Amino acid sequence: MAASFLHFISVSFGWIYFFCWSFSFYPQPILNFRRSSTTGTTIDFPAINVLGFIAYFVSNAAFLYSPQIRTQYALRHHGLAPTVQFNDLAFAAHAVGISIIIFSQFWAELWGFEKRGRRDPGARISKAILGIVVGSLVGVGTVVFIVVLRQDEDAKTGWAWIDVIYAISYVKLIITFVKYMPQVLTNYRNHSTQGWSIVQILLDFAGGLLSILQLGIDSYLQGDWSGITGNPVKLMLGNVSMFFDIIFIVQHYCLYNGNQRKVHNEEDPLLDGATREERIE
Template sequence: MAVPESELVLFAKAISRVLGWIYFLAWSGSFYPQPILNWRRKATLGLAIDFPTINVLGFVCYTVSTAAFIYSPTIQSQYAYRHPDAPETTVRFNDFLFAAHGAVLCIIIYSQFWPAIWGFKVGSRQKASLPVLGIIWGSIFGTLIVILLVKIKGKDGGYDPSGWAWIDVIYALGYVKLLTVVIKYMPQAWVNFKRKSTKGWSIVPMLLDLIGGVFSIAQLVIDSSLQADWSGITGNPVKFGLGNISIIFDIIFILQHYVLYRHPAKDIEEEEWANERERLLREGIY
């Protein structure tokens, strides 16, 4: 006996909600090992400050972006205009909650590099690198340019979606988030490669990150299929890109930890690791 379509739709929506909260818990949980480790050691040695620095920018942008899609009638109407076959955005509340939670945790981790706040031991060379600072300020400048274009060239003050509109600013913030995701993973992958070891670095956040990425993409696919239009994926490029980029780098990290450098050629002490990362920081690799 065939199951009525309405029941199938309800079941698919329920699965979507479950997947969304699983990815939220997995990705959110991946934030905690590092600040807890810093707190236990009363030090930030071994962690590149570039990672939390660029993460703060990324998650603040992602928080604003998801909040706009969920709570702004203007952005929702402009999205519907540009995606007439699937007028309902695929951004969900768990996306916003993950972004807001991530922003708070990133700010906390970044604050741990300030001895006046936490009293932790911070390396003298643990400072944000010029390339990362350039990316941060370049992203801010680029977003301001989009805002100016909306103000100057936008129709009806940017409220007419047929031209430059406020939704383009929201998309710009989302692309900044994607850029930070690509950049933030590279230093750790490079350090593992240079050391031919993953000792002193936890694989747990990456495993949680992989689970989150898979379930995030799965939720997006289900939500788009429910709308019978795959433009729901292209209409939410940040979530789609965030999940795929995370999965790619997580696979790289898993291969490094469990296959390539499972038996490192030499035992690298933590202080030597810290010195190596500080050297890479000076050379601008971070």
């Protein structure tokens, strides 16, 4: 009875987190559309998100539907099945699509937005983010090369295709660690969170918390906490997201509360005519 109830709670938390995290993507592109501008936001965030969520989708799909990967996972985790759920895959698929849309908004001509100056902070992809993209691709390619070259028969202790899937999932983990920093620094330089939607952050925090709770419940139901360590990306995705969400919340409500300082861009006087509601956002 208790197990059935916990399973129900796990499923409920999973789909609630799916909707919280999925809805968290919409306030920013809607705000950009209302303002006809991406000023105050950085292209680094959606750009790196596209790669990160593609990696997250591929790894979740493999753990859910690949017999070979599931068998190799069981060999390494006491015969258990991966703690990846369908709602994880659904979230990743949705995130890929909406991240591509947000990324496209930085092409002003495509959306009819006012153009940003080339020197405007966040208007161009930074070298650091490009380095992470290249490094991630090289890292995954290296693991694939090792697996193909060694062809170890013992998937439990040797190199196996599950290591490739883990490498792909670690791409998402690394990106989660770094993707928020450009926006944190942009807010700091502007002494304002103007142009950066706080609604998405509140939803993101709720989604991260529920995601971790679902992972904990699923591992408890398996009677083995290796279900958590076997799904490090979901664990860290929730924790790291909440950590940066707290930073954004402090910036918005404490450090820069009520600060309507304009984003520094002499070529973009857009905010002069903004409504009070838009300025607060």
